[in-house]
Amino acid sequence: MSQKTDEEIAKRVQRGDVASFGLLIGQYEEKILRYAKKFLLDREDSKDLVQEVFIKAYTNIQSFDTKKKFSPWIYRIAHNEFVNAVKKRSRIPVFSFDPDLFLPHPIADETSDSEAEKKELKQTLDQSLEKISAKYREPLILYYFEELDYKEIAEILQIPTSTVGVRLRRGRMMLKKLMSPYD
Amino acid sequence: MIDERSNKKSIRERVLEAVKGGDIKMKPKWHFVLRAVLGIIGACILLFAILYLASFIIFILRRTGVWFVPVFGSRGWFEFLLALPWLLILLSLAFIAVLEVFVRKYSFAYRRPMLYSVLTILFLAIVGGFVVASTPLHGRIFRYAEEHQLPFARPFYRQFGDRGFENIHPGKVTGVTQNGFTIQSRGGEALTVVVTSATRLPLGGGFEAGDFVVVFGERASNTVQAFGVRKITEMEE
Numbered sequence: 001m002s003q004k005t006d007e008e009i010a011k012r013v014q015r016g017d018v019a020s021f022g023l024l025i026g027q028y029e030e031k032i033l034r035y036a037k038k039f040l041l042d043r044e045d046s047k048d049l050v051q052e053v054f055i056k057a058y059t060n061i062q063s064f065d066t067k068k069k070f071s072p073w074i075y076r077i078a079h080n081e082f083v084n085a086v087k088k089r090s091r092i093p094v095f096s097f098d099p100d101l102f103l104p105h106p107i108a109d110e111t112s113d114s115e116a117e118k119k120e121l122k123q124t125l126d127q128s129l130e131k132i133s134a135k136y137r138e139p140l141i142l143y144y145f146e147e148l149d150y151k152e153i154a155e156i157l158q159i160p161t162s163t164v165g166v167r168l169r170r171g172r173m174m175l176k177k178l179m180s181p182y183d
Numbered sequence: 184m185i186d187e188r189s190n191k192k193s194i195r196e197r198v199l200e201a202v203k204g205g206d207i208k209m210k211p212k213w214h215f216v217l218r219a220v221l222g223i224i225g226a227c228i229l230l231f232a233i234l235y236l237a238s239f240i241i242f243i244l245r246r247t248g249v250w251f252v253p254v255f256g257s258r259g260w261f262e263f264l265l266a267l268p269w270l271l272i273l274l275s276l277a278f279i280a281v282l283e284v285f286v287r288k289y290s291f292a293y294r295r296p297m298l299y300s301v302l303t304i305l306f307l308a309i310v311g312g313f314v315v316a317s318t319p320l321h322g323r324i325f326r327y328a329e330e331h332q333l334p335f336a337r338p339f340y341r342q343f344g345d346r347g348f349e350n351i352h353p354g355k356v357t358g359v360t361q362n363g364f365t366i367q368s369r370g371g372e373a374l375t376v377v378v379t380s381a382t383r384l385p386l387g388g389g390f391e392a393g394d395f396v397v398v399f400g401e402r403a404s405n406t407v408q409a410f411g412v413r414k415i416t417e418m419e420e
Contacts, residue, residue, distance in 0.1 A: 014212075018202050025195040033194075047194065054198045055207050063215040104296040158293040 006070035013061050021061075024070075025054050031146060032078050038141045039082050041130050049085055053078045072155040075142070079156050086134065098135070098163075105162040118144070124175045131178060136171035139164055222285075229282045230307070236275040237312025240268055242321040243343045246369075248353035248397040254385045255399050255411035262399070266348055279304050345370075352376075352398040352407055353415070356390050363409065364390050366398065374398075375406045383411035390414070 004012075006027060012020040032053055036046040043049075056077050064073050122144045129137060142153045150168075154161040192200070201207045244250040249266040252259040283301055286292040292300045315321075325344055328336035352374060354366030363378040376398050378388070390396065395417055400410040 018199065021202065022195055022199050025198060029194055051194045051197060054194060055201070058198065058202060058207055059210055060215075062210060062212040102297040102301075104298060154294065155290075158287070158290075160294055160296055162296070 007066045007068075010061060010064055010070050011066045013058070014064070014066070021058055024057075024074075028071075028074055029054075032074070035075070035078060035141060035146055036082060038126075038129055038145060039134070039138055040085065043085075045085070049081055050078070053081050056081065069152070071148070072152050075146070075148070075152075075156040076158070079138070083134075100163050100166050101159055105160075105166050120179065121172060121175050124179050128175070128178050132171060132174055136167055136174060139167045140171040140175070143168055222288075226282065226285055229278055229285065233275055233278045233282065233304070233308045234311040234315055236271055236278065237308045238315035239321055239343070240271050240275070241312055241316035243268060243346070245316070246344050246353075247346055247348065248351045249348065251397040251413050251415060252351055252399050252411075254413055255383050258410065259399060262348070262350055266351065268343055271343065275308065279308060350399060350401060350410075352400075352402065354396065354398070356392050356394040356396060358392055359390060366396060373405065374402070376400075376409050376412065377406060378409050378412065382409045384413075385411070386414045388412075 004023075006024065009020045009023050009027075013024065029050070033046065033050050036043075036050050040046055040049070053074070057074055060077070064070065125132075125140055125144055129141075132140065139153050139157065142148045142156065143150075148156070150161050150164045153164045157164065198207070241250070244267075247266070249263060252266075253263045279301075282304055283297070286300055286304075287297070321340075321344075324336060325340045327333070328340050352366065352368065354368045354374065356364050357367050357373065358365045360375065363376045366374050366376060368374065378384075382400075390412070395415045397413050397415055398407050398409050399412070400407045
């Protein structure tokens with residue numbers, strides 16, 4: 001039997017095939033849980049929040065356009081759920097007005113980091129997640145751990161691709177500073 | 184929603200169990216279609232409100248003569264800024280901000296910097312405002328509200344459209360005098376305008392009875408010492 005794409009599986013769920021939704025959960029459970037743990041800094045309710053993500057995904061599956069990619073759609077639900085959870089706990093806005101969203105930036109190229117550098121940055125990121133603000137932490141996690149490209153991250157965060165480039169560049173600079181604090 | 188006893192189960196098992204048990208229900212497609220349609224209707228209402236306000240602001244600025252005074256230099260600009268209907272401008276800006284927040288949810292807006300969508304809305308408001316203001320819409324509403332004593336429109340149009348300014352006097356030239364001319368304001372008031380060599384006449388002098396003008400200058404009793412006079416093509420009804 002040929003491997004079905006996420007979008008095809010989502011279409012079956014829309015037609016009422018509950019078992020297919022199980023397949024989608026299977027595909028994304030680990031990824032979304034990893035995203036939750038890293039973004040929410042290992043909060044004890046991460047699992048509950050991820051469960052809520054899948055509940056919302058099922059409830060709203062009819063709003064998914066099967067001509068588009070499924071992964072940014074489910075990550076977007078996760079992003080909303082996690083940001084709301086942070087807001088609830090901290091009672092302060094996670095992201096206030098961001099001038100980076102307002103002004104245009106030159107289109108950023110995808111990073112040209114070497115594999116070794118990428119690995120090193122990923123390791124530093126993993127060890128110093130709490131030292132980086134949510135605004136920069138989230139795109140870094142989506143890029144280095146979830147291995148999503150700029151366009152997909154832009155769709156998840158609903159910001160321009162050029163802003164994703166700006167946030168990743170600044171996030172990377174923070175990581176490099178953490179790697180060599182005396183430079 | 185989901186049984187506490189099933190805490191030990193995997194997320195997948197718990198969610199599927201809840202779906203099969205009927206605890207979680209899928210929202211029907213029409214729910215999202217309806218939401219999208221209501222969203223579009225809401226955005227259109229907001230846009231129309233912005234267009235209405237922008238065109239109304241232009242209409243009352245022309246009607247009161249305020250629109251024409253910047254041509255008299257820094258004093259004109261100062262008077263212009265003081266006479267702007269700031270309440271209506273702030274209300275329009277608030278509507279623009281709400282519309283911006285609204286459109287940011289759509290990919291055509293969030294894929295681009297906010298500056299672009301803000302400028303697009305402002306452009307639509309200004310250009311659309313000028314287009315609507317060039318039609319007889321507001322003049323007709325004003326007249327209709329006056330004739331039929333409409334409860335909300337009449338005081339609204341009167342408050343802004345009939346506002347008088349100490350130094351700005353729009354009117355129709357009724358006669359030419361030795362050192363100026365006389366005008367009749369929209370309210371039927373007769374004013375004598377004194378023109379000196381220092382009076383600024385950006386579009387030239389040579390006033391004749393029947394000309395429409397905006398006189399800028401201090402008024403003492405029924406005489407205006409003209410700091411500047413500008414001919415206008417016609418007065419807003």
